[in-house]
Amino acid sequence: xxxxxxxxxxxxxxxxxxxxxxxxxxxxxxxxxxxxxxxxxxxxxxxxxxxxxxxxxxxxxxxxxxxxxxxxxxxxxxxxxxxxxxxxxxxxxxxxxxxxxxxxxxxxxxxxxxxxxxxxxxxxxxxxxxxxxxxxxxxxxxxxxxxxxxxxxxxxxxxxxxxxxxxxxxxxxxxxxxxxxxxxxxxxxxxxx
Amino acid sequence: xxxxxxxxxxxxxxxxxxxxxxxxxxxxxxxxxxxxxxxxxxxxxxxxxxxxxxxxxxxxxxxxxxxxxxxxxxxxxxxxxxxxxxxxxxxxxxxxxxxxxxxxxxxxxxxxxxxxxxxxxxxxxxxxxxxxxxxxxxxxxxxxxxxxxxxxxxxxxxxxxxxxxxxxxxxxxxxxxxxxxxxxxxxxxxxxxxxxxxxxxxxxxxxxxxxxxxxxxxxxxxxxxxxxxxxxxxxxxxxxxxxxxxxxxxxxxxxxxxxxxxxxxxxxxxxxxxxxxxxxxxxxxxxxxxxxxxxxxxxxxxxxxxxxxxxxxxxxxxxxxxxxxxxxxxxxxx
Numbered sequence: 001x002x003x004x005x006x007x008x009x010x011x012x013x014x015x016x017x018x019x020x021x022x023x024x025x026x027x028x029x030x031x032x033x034x035x036x037x038x039x040x041x042x043x044x045x046x047x048x049x050x051x052x053x054x055x056x057x058x059x060x061x062x063x064x065x066x067x068x069x070x071x072x073x074x075x076x077x078x079x080x081x082x083x084x085x086x087x088x089x090x091x092x093x094x095x096x097x098x099x100x101x102x103x104x105x106x107x108x109x110x111x112x113x114x115x116x117x118x119x120x121x122x123x124x125x126x127x128x129x130x131x132x133x134x135x136x137x138x139x140x141x142x143x144x145x146x147x148x149x150x151x152x153x154x155x156x157x158x159x160x161x162x163x164x165x166x167x168x169x170x171x172x173x174x175x176x177x178x179x180x181x182x183x184x185x186x187x188x189x190x191x192x193x
Numbered sequence: 194x195x196x197x198x199x200x201x202x203x204x205x206x207x208x209x210x211x212x213x214x215x216x217x218x219x220x221x222x223x224x225x226x227x228x229x230x231x232x233x234x235x236x237x238x239x240x241x242x243x244x245x246x247x248x249x250x251x252x253x254x255x256x257x258x259x260x261x262x263x264x265x266x267x268x269x270x271x272x273x274x275x276x277x278x279x280x281x282x283x284x285x286x287x288x289x290x291x292x293x294x295x296x297x298x299x300x301x302x303x304x305x306x307x308x309x310x311x312x313x314x315x316x317x318x319x320x321x322x323x324x325x326x327x328x329x330x331x332x333x334x335x336x337x338x339x340x341x342x343x344x345x346x347x348x349x350x351x352x353x354x355x356x357x358x359x360x361x362x363x364x365x366x367x368x369x370x371x372x373x374x375x376x377x378x379x380x381x382x383x384x385x386x387x388x389x390x391x392x393x394x395x396x397x398x399x400x401x402x403x404x405x406x407x408x409x410x411x412x413x414x415x416x417x418x419x420x421x422x423x424x425x426x427x428x429x430x431x432x433x434x435x436x437x438x439x440x441x442x443x444x445x446x447x448x449x450x451x452x453x454x455x456x457x458x459x460x461x462x463x464x465x466x467x468x469x470x471x472x473x474x475x476x477x478x479x480x481x482x483x484x485x486x487x488x489x490x491x492x493x494x495x496x497x498x499x500x501x502x503x504x505x506x507x508x509x510x511x512x513x514x515x516x517x518x519x520x521x522x523x524x525x526x527x
């Protein structure tokens with residue numbers, strides 16, 4: 001397999017080839033153009049983007065399925081776990097409960113936009129590593145983005161307050177003590193910087 | 194989710210006009226509506242985005258106006274609300290999670306639907322739910338009903354309405370401004386939601402009719418009358434410490450006179466399909482000291498009419514205690 005081909009691209013290409021082979025005349029990967037497709041203009045991790053989507057597409061599905069930004073995770077798809085946390089105009093929100101069309105004119109930041117432009121880790125990311133704040137890592141992108149907002153909101157004051165204000169992010173591996181420590185640690189590092 | 198067409202309302206009049214077309218629903222934060230659409234509870238052909246409608250919070254003489262577009266975060270952290278209507282700020286910040294609060298609006302929040310697990314399932318339902326399919330029965334009536342109503346229910350439906358802000362608004366005797374194709378009206382929030390029994394009394398389907406809101410109407414704003422020197426508090430009893438609905442909740446607002454209650458308003462949450470004001474207890478509390486011994490008996494008496502289901506008798510005592518704690522918390526504020 002070519003090293004330039006992502007796993008996702010390989011699976012999609014295989015499925016499309018199989019579908020095309022079984023249904024004569026079908027163009028694999030053809031987009032359905034419907035009358036309701038809407039053009040959305042927004043800022044994504046600092047870059048201007050314009051996409052055309054059906055209104056029913058969530059921001060989460062737009063990020064993962066169309067824009068290949070798979071750092072934001074789909075955990076529950078109902079706003080109950082926080083794995084899909086992104087920043088919209090600086091405020092943390094669940095991308096599964098935002099329609100892509102509702103992002104028009106807004107500034108969206110995902111986990112991919114947290115590290116520095118040169119790839120240098122954000123102090124929060126470094127604090128998560130240094131405090132052993134993830135095991136399987138699935139909730140981690142949502143935790144990190146949520147922590148960025150938690151600190152900027154001024155809610156990373158003490159352990160109890162961090163636990164309350166990070167309660168929208170569930171961790172099945174139960175790394176909560178380490179995540180809490182990482183958020184407090186990150187706030188101190190950012191203040192010293 | 195079926196596809197739908199989407200438009201953005203520029204102003205309240207535009208939103209009302211858009212809602213006039215059948216099959217149109219309004220979307221603001223989307224924290225309820227999108228889940229309804231994914232479960233098969235709602236399937237609108239068109240959504241009108243009302244996210245730009247006003248959400249300002251401002252003092253207007255002796256009342257506090259809150260635009261329906263204000264988010265729970267906006268309301269909970271607002272200095273005016275925290276000073277003049279603390280119970281509402283606390284109810285907002287104890288609701289949901291930070292991510293949801295940044296999106297959910299006060300207008301949408303009181304329109305949320307029950308958390309009954311039989312109701313909140315993905316279609317097709319393998320059990321009866323008169324809200325989802327009128328006439329199919331109520332699986333909760335004799336099923337797993339630990340979280341369901343102890344007041345106002347009928348055999349057709351035993352659901353509760355889980356909003357925290359609604360309980361605070363009821364306690365504060367807030368009024369709603371509603372706009373629609375027939376114009377503008379102002380009603381007390383205590384009359385906005387219906388219990389199942391109230392719906393029957395109105396000649397409506399008790400499982401289907403939950404509020405006064407017509408399909409082409411929107412909540413535009415809330416008005417909170419401010420009483421001088423009023424202290425208020427919200428108590429939310431739940432199994433988890435955060436990001437969890439209430440088992441029961443209570444909101445209390447007091448005016449004190451020389452350490453004695455001059456007037457009290459007390460509302461219970463998650464015991465019925467509307468916030469439940471303890472009107473008889475409120476009358477009895479006047480002249481009493483805000484102590485456990487003085488406050489608990491009138492509250493218990495007001496709950497004598499509660500009708501528990503097979504698995505939720507605990508709610509009666511728990512609600513009485515929550516109401517007492519809310520009164521004491523309000524009374525104890527400096």
